[in-house]
Amino acid sequence: MNPHIEVTVTPEGETSVETKGFAGTVCKAASKPYEEVLGSKSAERLTPEYHAAEQVAQPAEHRA
Amino acid sequence: MSHVVTIETKLRDPAALSAACERLGLPEPRTETVKFFDGAEQSGLAVRPPGFVYPVLIGEEGAVRCDTDEGRWGDNAFLGRLKQAYALEAAKLQAKARGHRISETSLPDGGVRLTVTAGTAGFGTTGNAYGGLA
Numbered sequence: 001m002n003p004h005i006e007v008t009v010t011p012e013g014e015t016s017v018e019t020k021g022f023a024g025t026v027c028k029a030a031s032k033p034y035e036e037v038l039g040s041k042s043a044e045r046l047t048p049e050y051h052a053a054e055q056v057a058q059p060a061e062h063r064a
Numbered sequence: 065m066s067h068v069v070t071i072e073t074k075l076r077d078p079a080a081l082s083a084a085c086e087r088l089g090l091p092e093p094r095t096e097t098v099k100f101f102d103g104a105e106q107s108g109l110a111v112r113p114p115g116f117v118y119p120v121l122i123g124e125e126g127a128v129r130c131d132t133d134e135g136r137w138g139d140n141a142f143l144g145r146l147k148q149a150y151a152l153e154a155a156k157l158q159a160k161a162r163g164h165r166i167s168e169t170s171l172p173d174g175g176v177r178l179t180v181t182a183g184t185a186g187f188g189t190t191g192n193a194y195g196g197l198a
Contacts, residue, residue: 002181003181003182003186003187004179004180004181004182005179005180005187006177006178006179006180007151007152007155007177007178007180008171008175008176008177008178009073009147009148009151009152009175009176009177009178010144010148010173010174010175011141011144011145011148011173011174011175012144012147012148013073013143013144013145013146013147013148013150013151014070014071014072014073014147015070015071015072015073015151016068016069016070016071017068017069017071018067018068018069019066019067019068020066022066024066026187027066027067028066028067029187030182030187031067031069033158033162034155034158034180035069035071037077037080037154037155037157037158038071038073038074038151038154038155039071039072039073039074039076039126039151040071040072040074041069041070041071041072042070042071042072043069043070044067044068044069044070045067045068045069046066046067047066047067047068
């Protein structure tokens with residue numbers, strides 16, 4: 001899956017920003033500019049894929 | 065999928081607010097001082113939907129005053145539509161400034177989904193690229 005961001009806005013004006021296809025924590029940096037222009041963050045949920053990617057990435061960082 | 069963030073939409077950027085009004089077929093918002101029914105005078109960007117007794121006033125930091133008297137002086141659902149249009153246009157402005165591609169899909173429940181892709185350049189650095197208020 002190519003990395004992309006989905007911004008969903010309800011008819012009541014409630015907004016959610018969801019990242020898909022990113023590896024690890026880079027998804028946060030990618031979506032942050034969009035979150036900032038839309039308003040104030042009221043909730044955040046990290047998905048299992050987020051943590052799984054972090055666990056894979058850590059050994060590589062230690063070797064560097 | 066990596067994370068999901070819920071945002072409370074704040075109408076803080078005048079450029080996105082103007083684009084939202086255009087999207088809704090409304091006149092450009094103008095800076096006004098409005099005296100409301102309770103006698104309070106407030107200044108801000110005034111959005112004037114048809115049929116409203118008082119304008120929807122957007123003050124500092126996106127604070128909204130929308131006096132519809134429970135629907136008698138204007139459609140209560142309008143504020144939701146304004147926030148929706150604002151969020152969509154603010155995201156589009158951000159995507160345009162960062163060189164991202166964006167596509168829009170209408171959802172069955174009246175919602176709208178924007179899909180943002182970055183192409184070969186990637187999503188790059190953080191920060192507000194187009195100058196709207198963060």
